[in-house]
Amino acid sequence: MRILITRKIHISSKILLENAGFEVISFDTNAPLDPQYLLDNIYKFDGILTCVSEKIDRSILLKANGRLKIISNMAVGLDNIDLDSAKEFGIRVFNTPGVVTGPTADLTLAIGFALIRKVKEADIFIREGNWNAWDPEIFLGRNFSSLVWGIVGYGNIGKSVAKRLSGFGMKVLFYDPLFNKNDKLAEYAEIEELLNNSDVISLHLPLNQSTTNFFDLRKFSLMKKSAIFINMARGGVVNSFDLIKTLEQKNIAGAALDVFAPEPIPLNHVILSFKNVLLTPHIGTATIECRREMAEYAAKNIITNLKI
Numbered sequence: 001m002r003i004l005i006t007r008k009i010h011i012s013s014k015i016l017l018e019n020a021g022f023e024v025i026s027f028d029t030n031a032p033l034d035p036q037y038l039l040d041n042i043y044k045f046d047g048i049l050t051c052v053s054e055k056i057d058r059s060i061l062l063k064a065n066g067r068l069k070i071i072s073n074m075a076v077g078l079d080n081i082d083l084d085s086a087k088e089f090g091i092r093v094f095n096t097p098g099v100v101t102g103p104t105a106d107l108t109l110a111i112g113f114a115l116i117r118k119v120k121e122a123d124i125f126i127r128e129g130n131w132n133a134w135d136p137e138i139f140l141g142r143n144f145s146s147l148v149w150g151i152v153g154y155g156n157i158g159k160s161v162a163k164r165l166s167g168f169g170m171k172v173l174f175y176d177p178l179f180n181k182n183d184k185l186a187e188y189a190e191i192e193e194l195l196n197n198s199d200v201i202s203l204h205l206p207l208n209q210s211t212t213n214f215f216d217l218r219k220f221s222l223m224k225k226s227a228i229f230i231n232m233a234r235g236g237v238v239n240s241f242d243l244i245k246t247l248e249q250k251n252i253a254g255a256a257l258d259v260f261a262p263e264p265i266p267l268n269h270v271i272l273s274f275k276n277v278l279l280t281p282h283i284g285t286a287t288i289e290c291r292r293e294m295a296e297y298a299a300k301n302i303i304t305n306l307k308i
Contacts, residue, residue: 001046003302006033006054009074013049013295020303022047039063047302049074050081052282058085072301074294075285076100076157077234079207094301097156099293104284105160108202108232111256112149115228115278116200117141142199145169150198151186152215153205153233154179161202162186173198177210195222200230207234217242220251228254232284235261240271247274258284 003017005026017024025045027033032053038060042048047070050056056071061082071081072094086093114120118139125131125139147170151158154176162172162185172186175194182188195201201223205211215229215238223229229252231238240261246252254276263282271277285294 001306002044003047003049004041004045006038006048006050007031009049009051009298010292010295012292013299016296016299017049017302022302035060043067046070047072047306049298049302051075052077052080054080056081056086058082061085061089061091064089064091070094070302070306072096072298074298077206079234079236092305094298094305096294096297096301099290099297100285101156101160103287103290104157104232105164107258107280107284107286108157108161108204108230109164111258111278111280112200112202112228112230113144115230115254115256115276116144116147120278121275147171147199148173148197150174150189150194150201152176152191152194152201152203154186155204155206157232158202158204159183159185161204177205191219192222195219196224199224199227201227202230203233203237205233205237207236211237213237213239213242215239215243217245220246223252225251226253228252228256230256232258235259235263244270247271247277254278256280258282 002023002025005014005024008027008030014024014026035055042060042063043065045068048068049072052075068091070092071086073081074096076095076097078093078095081093083093118141122139145168149165149170149172151161151172151174154174158174158176162174165172166185173189173194174186175189175191180188203215205214217239220242243255247255256278258280259282265271285291
């Protein structure tokens, strides 16, 4: 059986697949796979190990001509795959939960705290030669222990964020459409209450039909003007135009964004003009350990579920 690995990932995934008896086609170039390649060649493969950079839509799945049996996505989210069409054609789809949880939660705190303590602005201030003397009134942030942190989406990553926050003495609220019971780390709140009372809001919802544009102008209007917003979910969970309007009107204090719609964002995108916005290029899982574990997990999904 033949397996396609759609882009360059950790070599251990290919080794695992080959040791299990699969023929593996992979690439040495670290770039998204040309969609035309998938259209022209998908019928040659029994399984695909893919990444979020590849969109596996209906037009591609139709070209599989019934041969493709499994797609293993090296991610937790599956929004890059047409799940309805995959189900229709009998193609099983897998993801890589668990291994991404800790690193994504770590980055949530890293970019949130950097924004709260104005790390980006302070770094630029020094590099531009503006630091002439110690000043008691510049780059005033907040004590973490004085803040209320609201978590929207209380799955594995949301819970891990709450666990990490527990050591900072702050109150933690959460909202989740599927879970509404308090736990030892956080207190459940309806979304309006969470938005009204949180100083920091981090977003961890999956992207699907019910969550597309979940954060819109109405929800942003319920936030404190002193609050910051962190998106660690998917770009499509936030209405980008509404976020930009909110920032332009200074109705929130700032934002930290690891995901965007579209990705990558163009160089002329207006979001790049805001000094109170911290941007990272979808690196929630970008640790040496996690990327290897994700690649191996994705390979094992195929080995376990596609029998030679």
